[in-house]
Amino acid sequence: MSVKKLDKKALNSWVESLVAGQKVFGVQAKGERFAFAELTDASALRLDYDVTMLPPKKYFLPQREDLLTFKRSGGHESVIECDPFVLLGVHPYDFVAIRQMDAIFEKDNDDIHYKARRNAATIVVCDVQNASENVFAGCMNGAVVEDGYDVLITGIGKDYLLDAGTEKGEALLHGVGAPDARAEDMAERSKVWEANKAALKKHELKCAPADLPKLLGSSEEHPVWAEKAEGCFSCGSCNLVCPTCYCFDVQDEIDWNMDSGRRYRCWDGCMLTNFATVTGNHNFRPKVEDRYRHRYYRKGKYIPEKIGEISCVGCGRCITACVAKIANPVEIYNRLLEGK
Amino acid sequence: MTDKCQGNGGKDIYLPEMATIKKVEPLTEMEMLFDIALDSGEELGHMPGQFAEISLPGIGEAPISISSSPTTKGMFQMGIRKVGNLTNHLHNLKPGDKVGIRGPFGTSFPVDTAMKGKDILFIAGGIGLVPLRSAIHYVLANRDDYGHVYILFGTKTPADRLYLEELEEWGSRNDITFMETVDKGDSDWKGSQGVITTLMQPATSVDPKSTVQVGMDVSGNMPGLDLVPKNTVALICGPPIMYKFVLIELKKLGVPFENVYISLERLMKCGVGKCGHCQINGLYACQDGAVMKYSDVIDVKEAI
């Protein structure tokens, strides 16, 4: 696969050509912060962003997604929506999270709704140019990705390297009239990667991520869970902004005709009060403390047991989003390392 | 679905298949038994202890355990308590009405493996009898494959007793030790009073194998359980509160926890290990359960 070197102007032309030819979602400014949104104007793309408010999971597991339509007078029909699209500017930590979601939604029972969206996507990863205030991807193997992407953009000085990692990526770069990267350019890229691994550590985890399952295995009764939970609003913000949270609720909606309707799934969160409440009102996880602990165990123990990777990529969104400022995973894990 | 956007060509795990209600029969004021057949003509293909998602378009979907044994062909049964929107609507259904079915899902009781050749102790609290009944029927349909069979059943009141004809039949069979109790009896109740653990006291002198236990006297005079603990496999299903106390008694009786199987209720929303609602610590009730070997989950904080 080839690596092309583009200057700023050539990069803009390339983005313009993408926007003109297909549906593109890219990072743009939203107020003082950033969000992925449909890109119609190439100049609105902000590859210099620090972090988006919501992760790009919203394109694979939409906030609300119809699973099927039905008629009460008979029958259900799957809804699979999946126009091809390009996702432009995904940071490495978010890409690591997407690959984890791929594993989750494929494991045991393949989820064709997720898979259809995933197959429809061409993902352009972009190395981080500006670290966000709470990022710690450097501690979580999330600062850089070296494979799996369709295209990887890395800013080196005034230029950009565009690396096609798949055939889809090659197709996206097809016709880009730019020179191939030279060995010294590739060396520059390695420097960016090394720099990012060091820089994306606004919080420093005092153990290897691989040590977390064992650490959590002996920390169920640690006082930190109750202490932190005291400040928790059960608002689920940490769930919603998390690139690896994927829990969902399923509901039915009927149309005015009282016949047709749809069954949809929508984002849910294990921190919300009634997440584990069954019909008849018994809540199997009624205490905030237990919900709070559960979330960290999912990230650091339960999901790793399922897919073999720590399910926190160090984006730091939860730290920023938590109004009570109790959701810093690094702080929690370091505290557990200290013992009591 | 077009080729370009096809997921994996596989089936949609959220898409129910249509099924028809064949028969409805009230079990109590709150519970109804439904005979259901898949419109495809296929068997559901479940094993005792498994559940399926039943749905009505517009109302919603819920996990319900299967109450019939796979040895019963041509249909399957669900005993459903009226507790919410979906179950209220289900109770209004008549033979011929359609429902959506997904499943069967989850683990099952080890009727063909660990239970073979063993004495079987069924312990059911209230509608916990619904999933256990599937295993009971299976065991009775293959009676010679098992040793002694004990069925202990407890409800809050006599009005909560389910499958009355079957209770009577179990009580009258001489190849089953059947005992039951109610937390609180009424003037007509001649049997035992007290929580289910009342039925789990060790026998002193009476040999249960020679005694048919239809009902104890009101003073709670029990023949007791005369188990060969190491040769006994216990299957438990009941309300969340029941397990802890039953397990204490089983320990006293000397039944090894490797031989104890519990069926746990949780919110199995998707049934396929995705939605996250049914997690019991790291386990998914819909995949690792609902039936779990107790020795496997003894250290799982959220299980019991």
Next chain:
Amino acid sequence: MSKPRVAIFDFACCEGCQLQIVNLEEEIIDLVTLVDVVEWREAMSEQSEEYDIAIIEGSITRPQDEERLKEIRERAKILIALGACAVTGGINKLKNNFDLEDVKKCVYGKDAAMPHLDTAMTKAVGEVVKVDFVVPGCPINRAEFAVIVRSLALGKTPVLPTYPVCVECKMRENGCRFEYDEICLGPITRAGCDAPCPSAGHWCYGCRGYVDDPNVNAAKDILEKYGKTIDDLKSKMLLFNSKQEPTL
């Protein structure tokens, strides 16, 4: 099955929630196809004595209104409280923080003693009669109202969100209002509105009332982190949640 007969009544309010129903626009045709609206002062002239569903907008501020409401309750199989004034008392409950005579003088001046201006302490509809369902908000979210109506028509009990506004606010990718040096009631207010206020650059005013178990202690704790005082928070809670539990 005959169509359910629906009557809509207003008490002390701005009638803005009824306006939200009117604002369903083309969906209003679907609505009146599904139900038979037999009385609705804001939209039609007919009146009726019989109805299956009574929708009550506004709070109860006079003794004679209590009597009228009780009569409506007797005639209705299902009674729905519509909007903040009906559900919690809403803004109208602000006056319950003051002496009633002072309130009258302040509002009506020299006419305060006129009999038709008589007023009492504000009550939510549920403080006078049994309420079957509530549609909270100032104004109501008409999409939520439509879902509730369709659910009821299907015989399905509608369920309001039990989580706070932060959920919907995060989904809309808003920056947190606390970061803008504001006190926002989002973390303790019931969702279902789709967070229109934070999405438009305002804090959440709490018009939908509190979530079932709001963590008010946490709310107190975070004030310090953001350089605010309890009084700042209290003043925010007064507008829509006067005399509501929990209090600070």
